[in-house]
Amino acid sequence: xxxxxxxxxxxxxxxxxxxxxxxxxxxxxxxxxxxxxxxxxxxxxxxxxxxxxxxxxxxxxxxxxxxxxxxxxxxxxxxxxxxxxxxxxxxxxxxxxxxxxxxxxxxxxxxxxxxxxxxxxxxxxxxxxxxxxxxxxxxxxxxxxxxxxxxxxxxxxxxxxxxxxxxxxxxxxxxxxxxxxxxxxxxxxxxxxxxxxxxxxxxxxxxxxxxxxxxxxxxxxxxxxxxxxxxxxxxxxxxxxxxxxxxxxxxxxxxxxxxxxxxxxxxxxxxxxxxxxxxxxxxxxxxxx
Numbered sequence: 069x070x071x072x073x074x075x076x077x078x079x080x081x082x083x084x085x086x087x088x089x090x091x092x093x094x095x096x097x098x099x100x101x102x103x104x105x106x107x108x109x110x111x112x113x114x115x116x117x118x119x120x121x122x123x124x125x126x127x128x129x130x131x132x133x134x135x136x137x138x139x140x141x142x143x144x145x146x147x148x149x150x151x152x153x154x155x156x157x158x159x160x161x162x163x164x165x166x167x168x169x170x171x172x173x174x175x176x177x178x179x180x181x182x183x184x185x186x187x188x189x190x191x192x193x194x195x196x197x198x199x200x201x202x203x204x205x206x207x208x209x210x211x212x213x214x215x216x217x218x219x220x221x222x223x224x225x226x227x228x229x230x231x232x233x234x235x236x237x238x239x240x241x242x243x244x245x246x247x248x249x250x251x252x253x254x255x256x257x258x259x260x261x262x263x264x265x266x267x268x269x270x271x272x273x274x275x276x277x278x279x280x281x282x283x284x285x286x287x288x289x290x291x292x293x294x295x296x297x298x299x300x301x302x303x304x305x306x307x308x309x310x311x312x313x314x315x316x317x318x319x320x321x322x323x324x325x326x327x328x329x330x331x332x333x334x335x336x337x338x339x340x341x342x343x344x345x346x347x348x349x350x351x352x353x354x355x356x357x
Contacts, residue, residue, distance in 0.1 A: 070333070071332075073100055073104070075131065076088055085130065093134060096135050098345065098352075100138065102332070103135070103138050107144065107145045108121065108179065108182060110185060111182070112182070140170050143242075143260065144173035147193075148176075149177070153222040160207075160208065160227055167232060168233050172204070175243065176193040192218075201239075203215050207222075211230050238258055239258070240294065253284040253291070259291055259293060261277070261294075261295050262297075263298045263336065264297050266321060267325045270328065271328070274329070277293070292331045294333070295330045296333075296335075296336065297321065297333055298335075298338075299314045300314075301339065301347060304341065318347075
């Protein structure tokens, strides 16, 4: 089972890129498998100030040059933020920059305040997501698409040049509601469920995904399962953004996720410090031993 860590935090004051780069290099040095960034323009919740971070795709592109081994993913790109054909072009380009290390994460988006503030439509998210997939997937796989939908068009579109992998980067899709799960079952190479702490918390969603595969005629074993897991170390000053999080028992939790068929765990670690990352790396080493 692979283990990765989110690099660009959200919901807190922005961290300078120099710190993100150092953190990414530590992830690689500590023997972890992947790094991930969040795709948010801003985070605005009632009773709290506005928070945010740097534009995710720019940061991920820079981190591709700053690292040499780890896989690179976005958890996950919001489909309405970018024209899907252009996004496929960006993915293929980054896959070349990184020498084939990209995981193409895509979701529908969910945080309405950032859509409203940046003038991005927040309607028909599942339909927009499905249309985006119908453009992005064939462009990455075959280098060509001819698509006209309600929201997006890509007539006689070609992806030239292609990235370093003949079939392009793996397509990781996220979603939990029935229609989104059906889209995942029909199109994804990988699926992400988040955010969890103990493995038992993911069991219901995993079962829903299995059922979606079966009703869409897909063998569930052909879909790679990934899980986002939150970790917070209060003694180091860490406070999770999520309702549930681990503070100890990380190695044991990894065993539990592996037993459930999860192939890639992605940690959100708080605080965003080398000390906290070292604890995670130690837990991963214990799990692997």
